[in-house]
Amino acid sequence: MNRVALAFNPLDLSHTDDPYPRLAALRRDRPVSTPLPGWHVVVRDADVRTVLADPQAWSSRRNNTSVPNTPEAERELALSQLDPPGHTRLRRLLSPAFARTTVEALEPVVRKRAEVLADQLRHGEGSVDLVAAFTAPLPRAVLAAFCEVTEADAAEYDRWAAAFTDLLGQRARPEWPGFEEWARRASDGPALSGVLGQLDRAEAVTFLHFLIVAGVPNLRHALGNLVIRLLRADHWRAVGLPEAIEESLRLDPPALWQMRTATCDGVLADTPIRAGERVVAVVASANRDPARWGEDADAFRPGRPGLRAHLAFGKGPHACLGASLTRLQLRVAAEVLIDRFPGLRLEPGFRFRRAGDFMSRGPAALPVHLE
Numbered sequence: 001m002n003r004v005a006l007a008f009n010p011l012d013l014s015h016t017d018d019p020y021p022r023l024a025a026l027r028r029d030r031p032v033s034t035p036l037p038g039w040h041v042v043v044r045d046a047d048v049r050t051v052l053a054d055p056q057a058w059s060s061r062r063n064n065t066s067v068p069n070t071p072e073a074e075r076e077l078a079l080s081q082l083d084p085p086g087h088t089r090l091r092r093l094l095s096p097a098f099a100r101t102t103v104e105a106l107e108p109v110v111r112k113r114a115e116v117l118a119d120q121l122r123h124g125e126g127s128v129d130l131v132a133a134f135t136a137p138l139p140r141a142v143l144a145a146f147c148e149v150t151e152a153d154a155a156e157y158d159r160w161a162a163a164f165t166d167l168l169g170q171r172a173r174p175e176w177p178g179f180e181e182w183a184r185r186a187s188d189g190p191a192l193s194g195v196l197g198q199l200d201r202a203e204a205v206t207f208l209h210f211l212i213v214a215g216v217p218n219l220r221h222a223l224g225n226l227v228i229r230l231l232r233a234d235h236w237r238a239v240g241l242p243e244a245i246e247e248s249l250r251l252d253p254p255a256l257w258q259m260r261t262a263t264c265d266g267v268l269a270d271t272p273i274r275a276g277e278r279v280v281a282v283v284a285s286a287n288r289d290p291a292r293w294g295e296d297a298d299a300f301r302p303g304r305p306g307l308r309a310h311l312a313f314g315k316g317p318h319a320c321l322g323a324s325l326t327r328l329q330l331r332v333a334a335e336v337l338i339d340r341f342p343g344l345r346l347e348p349g350f351r352f353r354r355a356g357d358f359m360s361r362g363p364a365a366l367p368v369h370l371e
């Protein structure tokens with residue numbers, strides 16, 4: 001047995017450069033492993049679904065042990081860190097903001113923002129870094145439109161959206177007071193279909209911050225991963241784009257894993273897990289599990305049946321609320337790039353270097369030649 005291949009430490013960044021060979025070995029030989037005391041790594045599709053589906057057994061709230069168990073502190077937890085009944089209440093209030101019609105109505109705005117950025121690319125000479133010039137700024141601009149940020153606040157919002165990249169420590173950042181002041185104002189307004197007015201002020205501020213963390217880095221990674229996939233698969237065309245996008249999300253999910261905490265002693269895939277221990281549900285592995293996707297699970301095959309059942313957007317009560325907005329944005333962004341730059345190609349010798357925290361994965365830079 002290959003010992004190196006059978007250790008996937010989710011907190012070791014070097015493991016996420018190319019996590020897939022290790023994950024394949026684990027799926028085969030050790031579906032639940034314990035690389036750190038009290039941390040269990042779950043890699044098979046069926047087991048990942050079991051964990052994500054049941055918040056009673058696998059808590060999201062307890063992942064954040066630094067937050068005291070008080071109603072005030074609860075208001076500073078992101079939606080993804082709550083359990084029922086608090087999570088159920090909040091999610092029900094917020095869901096109308098993500099209605100299909102609201103998201104579809106954004107398409108012209110998304111297209112306009114993508115076109116403006118694409119046109120600016122032309123000014124570069126030689127190779128252009130698509131991450132710096134396109135995949136990073138576009139999700140910030142789209143989220144600003146989704147949140148109905150006014151022209152007057154746009155530059156500041158863009159700065160905040162670039163600064164806030166994770167769920168911890170934001171209140172200590174120099175950008176926080178300005179952001180909080182804007183978020184308080186925004187929560188009195190009509191943005192997000194008026195849903196913020198139904199939350200208390202602290203919850204609304206927390207949610208507006210969480211939208212940045214959930215919606216900006218993941219999208220940047222998804223867009224970068226998609227461009228690489230399409231180019232490498234010789235699939236740089238608008239026909240069949242929705243299926244190619246799903247297949248890219250399945251093979252290269254920007255969010256590699258979700259964390260949960262066991263609420264009681266139990267057993268998962270023959271492995272005893274004690275109350276309070278962490279479970280890392282690796283969706284990046286589940287998405288390539290041959291038991292679900294067949295022997296060609298590692299191959300890019302946009303036509304495969306049941307493709308939208310991949311786990312890139314999670315599953316169960318915490319499944320991503322922004323999935324429709326993400327799909328729209330990926331499609332429109334790719335359509336604009338393909339239309340403007342039909343001959344776009346990766347810089348010869350391009351090698352993927354990852355960006356992102358230990359949970360996420362996308363290219364740090366994407367040097368391309370435009371035609």
Ligand code: HEM
Pocket residue numbers: 052060079080081091143146211214215216218219222253254255258259311312313314315317318319320321322323325326
């Ligand atoms: C490629 C882009 C994206 C990916 C891969 C992604 C992935 C995910 C995943 C895996 C979860 C579940 C977390 C868990 O189970 O603990 C989630 C939750 C969430 N996402 Fe996304 N997301 C993306 C974009 C967005 C966008 C654009 C928005 C909003 C504008 C958004 C809003 C949310 C929200 C609000 C939740 C929390 C849902 C809940 O806990 O009930 N996401 N996302």
